[in-house]
Amino acid sequence: MKNLTKKYLIILLPVFLFCDTVRPFLISEEQEISIGNNLKNQISADSENYPPFKGDYRVTRFVDSIGAILAQNQKERPNLRFTFTILEDDSSINAFAIPGGHVFVYTGLLKEVENTAELAGVLAHEIGHITRYHGADRLVAGEVTGLVNQILFGDESTIAKAAASLLENLAFLKFSRNNEFEADSSAVVYTSRSGINPLGVRDFFLKLKRKYGDSQKIFEPLSTHPLLSERIENVEKIINRTPGIVSDSASFYSEKYLHIKSLLQ
Ligand SMILES: [Zn+2]
Numbered sequence: 001m002k003n004l005t006k007k008y009l010i011i012l013l014p015v016f017l018f019c020d021t022v023r024p025f026l027i028s029e030e031q032e033i034s035i036g037n038n039l040k041n042q043i044s045a046d047s048e049n050y051p052p053f054k055g056d057y058r059v060t061r062f063v064d065s066i067g068a069i070l071a072q073n074q075k076e077r078p079n080l081r082f083t084f085t086i087l088e089d090d091s092s093i094n095a096f097a098i099p100g101g102h103v104f105v106y107t108g109l110l111k112e113v114e115n116t117a118e119l120a121g122v123l124a125h126e127i128g129h130i131t132r133y134h135g136a137d138r139l140v141a142g143e144v145t146g147l148v149n150q151i152l153f154g155d156e157s158t159i160a161k162a163a164a165s166l167l168e169n170l171a172f173l174k175f176s177r178n179n180e181f182e183a184d185s186s187a188v189v190y191t192s193r194s195g196i197n198p199l200g201v202r203d204f205f206l207k208l209k210r211k212y213g214d215s216q217k218i219f220e221p222l223s224t225h226p227l228l229s230e231r232i233e234n235v236e237k238i239i240n241r242t243p244g245i246v247s248d249s250a251s252f253y254s255e256k257y258l259h260i261k262s263l264l265q
Helices: 002-017 029-045 057-072 107-112 116-131 134-141 145-153 156-169 177-193 199-212 228-241 254-262
Strands: 083-087 095-098 102-106
Touching: 029 083, 029 095, 029 102, 029 134, 029 145, 029 156, 057 083, 057 116, 057 254, 083 107, 095 116, 102 107, 102 116, 107 116, 107 254, 116 134, 116 177, 116 199, 116 254, 134 145, 134 177, 145 156, 177 199, 177 228, 199 228
Parallel strands: 083 102
Antiparallel strands: 095 102
């Protein structure tokens, strides 16, 4: 009996660790923002691993503006200041989010998507990982707590080193299947509230499935992904059961995006 209790405690502990009531005692929002800002600074300083976008300013402005609209339409984290940064790598059809409100998207993804709704779907999915604390929860639950403490309480030289190690570890990108379903749900909600067709995210998944297979490892390769077909089904289910959702085909905003895409060539 004793052993059984022990077993259950071990299994249940992570659930309690991540619940909303306990989280603020483990990592405050202020600390999450501080870690996020330090990681973002480190990314900016490391142009070898994170090559900055040097292309047309209109592309940057466009990604920023879509990101800002989506961020305004999330209600869960009003204190976060969201940023959207383009990284230059045409071979990477990827985007990622770090705790504290920072979203990064590669030029490979900008070239892969075909309309604003697809791009917005991906950005909203990344925002969802942040609003639902997916990355933040991993910072307090893994082998990286030592690095997190160094960032929070260290001096300037230690902070940069710890931030670099944390970026190498990438603990905050190892999401679960459930995390992915949750972020997809957020993508539907935030795009729809922004007047953008939420089917964009489904179309992006359909394209990935067609090109790279149902269990693709192109987009967010570190995450434990559900099959794309499951995610597509999940997105469609949410859209179908949510009244008043934007589904007008004009709200894909294809023409506007084609112009932006032409600036990337
Ligand atoms: Zn994800």
